[in-house]
Amino acid sequence: MRQGNQIQYSKITILSIAHMLNDLYSNYLPQMLPFLVVLNPDFTATRAAILVSAFTISSSLIQPLFGYFLDRQGKRWLVHVGTLWMAVMLSLTGIVQDYWILVILAGLAGLGTAAFHPQASTMINVLSGDRKAVLLSTFVAFGNFGFALGPLLLVPLFQAYGLRATVITVIPGIFVAVLLLLFAPRNDISSGPAPSLSVVIRSLKSAAGELSAIITVIAVRSLAYTGMLTILPLYFKSQNLSNIAASHLLTIMLFAGALGGILGGFISDFYGRKRLIVGSLILSTPLFFAFFHSQGTLGTIFLALAGATLLSSFSVTVVAAQEAIPDNKALAAGLTMGFAGGIGGLAVILIGRIGDIWGLSSAVFVIFLLPILAGLIGLLMKSRPAARIERSLAR
Template structure:
C-alpha cells in the first residue's frame, strides 16, 4: 500500500511567493541607508548598524519561541498577519523624523517576519510529501531571490520619489497577506504532536555539541551577510558610486547567492552537509577579497561567485539542524533561520564602530574575512552520511527484507 502524502505544489508556491516578499522586506532598511546619510550627514555607520540590527534582532531572536510554540500547536493566521504587520511598520519608516521612532518601527517590523518564518516553513514541510529537502531548498531560494530584489526595486523607488515613497510599499504586503488568508493551507496537521518541554530540553541537550557548531557557523555567516548589506551601500557611496550602480552590484551578489543556495541543497545531497558548508564558506573569503582589490568586469564576476559561495550553505544549515533534532523541526528552523541570525545581527554594531573609527574600507575587509572563520568553525560539526548515500542504504535494506 502506498501511504505517501501527495505534494501540494500550488500551496507551496503561494508560501514561497510570500517568503520572497517577506525577505524583500527583510532587506528593506539597508536600501534606505544611503538616502538617510544624504538627508542627515551625521548619520554614522554605527547608527546605520543599530537600525539594521534592531530589525534583525527582533526578527531573529524570538523565532525559536515561535518555533517551539508551533511544534506544539500550529497557528495558520501567523503567516498572513505577520506579513501584513511587517509591511505596515516598514511603510512608515520613510515618513518619520525621529531616529528613536525609526529604530522602534524597525524593531516592531521584525516581529512580523519572526511570526511568518517558522509557521511557513512548517507548512512547507507538511505539504511536501517525500520531497521535503528539495522543496524546502526551493522555499528558501525564493526568500533569497526576494533579498536580491530589494536593491533592484527599492533604490530606484527612493531615488525617484524620496523616502516618503515607503508608504506605497504597503500595497504588495496587503495583496500577499490576502493571498495567504484565502489560499494558505487549512486543516493541516501543523502541530500538536511535539513532545513536552522537558523532552525538548533533553533533545537539545543530547544534540548540544552539534547544534552549537551549527548555530556558531550561522551566527558568523549572518554577521558577514548582514555586515555586507549594511556597510557595502555606505562603502559604495564613499567611493562615489551612484545609488543605482551600487544597487546593481548588491543585486548581483544576492541573486547569485540565491542560485547558490538552491544548488547547495543538491550538492550537499551528494557530498554531505558538512563538506558543503565548510568548503563553500572557506572559499568565499578569497573570492570576496579578489572583488575588493580588483576593478571592472573581473571584480564584478568575483563578487557574483562570492555571493554564490557564501549563501550555498543557507538551506543546508537549516536541514542539518533539523537532522540533529528531528522531532522539533520548527524549533530547529527557528534556531537556524532566527536565533543564530539574530546573534550575528547584534554583533553588526561592532562592525559599524570599526567603520566609524578606522574607515569603511577596514570594516569591509573585516567582513570579508568572516566567511572563512565560519567555515573553520564548521569543522566541528558532526559528519553524517550524504543524503543520497542514506537513501541508497535504505533501499538496500528494503530489498533484503
C-alpha cells in the first residue's frame, strides 16, 4: 500500500473527491425544505428540523461505534458501500408522499455517511506519511466544499424539475462508489494496532476532561451550523427572497467556511488549537449579527466572514481530539465528526420549535448567539504547545 513515509497522493485525491460528494449529499435535505413548504403549507419549522435531524443523528451518533470497530480492523468496503447506500436512499426522498417515510429514508441515508467517514479519515491518516495534519485538513476541506455545492447544484435542479428530480442524483453516487471500489486502498487498514476495549476505556478516562470540553464545543457549534442550514432557507423564503438567491447566500457562507477551515488548520499549527477555536468562534457571533443588520454587498461580505470564522475550527477540533487520545484516532474522529455533531443535530429540533412559537427571526437570533457560547466553553480546553513549536523542540 505504501512504503516507508511515501505519500499516496492519487489515493488521497480519490478519497477527497469521495468526501466532497458525501458531504454534498449530507447537505441534501435542507435544500428540499423550501420546496416541501410549497407542496405542503402545513410543513412547519419543527417538521423541517425533525427531518434534518433524522439524517444528522443517524449519520453522527453511531460514528464512534464505527470508529472503535475501525481502530480494531479497517474495512475498505465501507467507503464505497456507504457512499452508494446514501445516494440510493436520498434519491428516493423526492418521490415519497408520506412525511414519516421521508424521515425514515433520511435516517437510513445517514448510515451511509456514518460508515464512510471514520474509514476514509483513517485511510487518509495511513496514506499521508509525515504530512498527516495538512492532508487531513485538505480532506476535510474537500468535504466542506462539497457541502457548499449543495445549494448551488440542488436548488436549481429542484427549481427546474421539481422534487422528483431526486431520482437522478443517484448517478454521481454510483460513479464515485465505483471509483472507490477500483482505486481506494486495496487492503483493509486501520490507524494502528488493535486496541482492546479496556485500553480504549482507560484512554478515554485519562482524557475525559479535555474530550468533554472539545465535544461540547463541537456540539454547540454543530447546533449553530445545522440550525442555520435548516432555518435560514425558511427565513429567507419568509422574507420573499427567491430560492435561487437564498441558495447563493448559503453557498457563499459554506464556501467561505471551507476556505476558513484550511486557513484555520495552518493558524492553529502556529498559535495553538485552543486559541484558534476560542478566538474564531467568539468572533463569529458579531459577524453573523452584522450580516443580519446589513444589506447588499456589505451584508454578503459579513456573511462570508462569519462562515469562515465559524468553520475555521472544523478540522482543528478533530485534530485536537486525536491529540488527546493519540492511540485511538478513528474513535476520536467518530466522537468529533460524528457523535458531537449528532448531539447538535438532535438539539436543532428545539430551534425549530422556537421558530414555530416565536417566529423565524427569534430562531435566527438564538442561532447567531450559539458560536460565542461555544467559544466560551472552549476556554475549558487544555492548552497544548502549538504543533510548530512541538516539532521544533523534537529536532
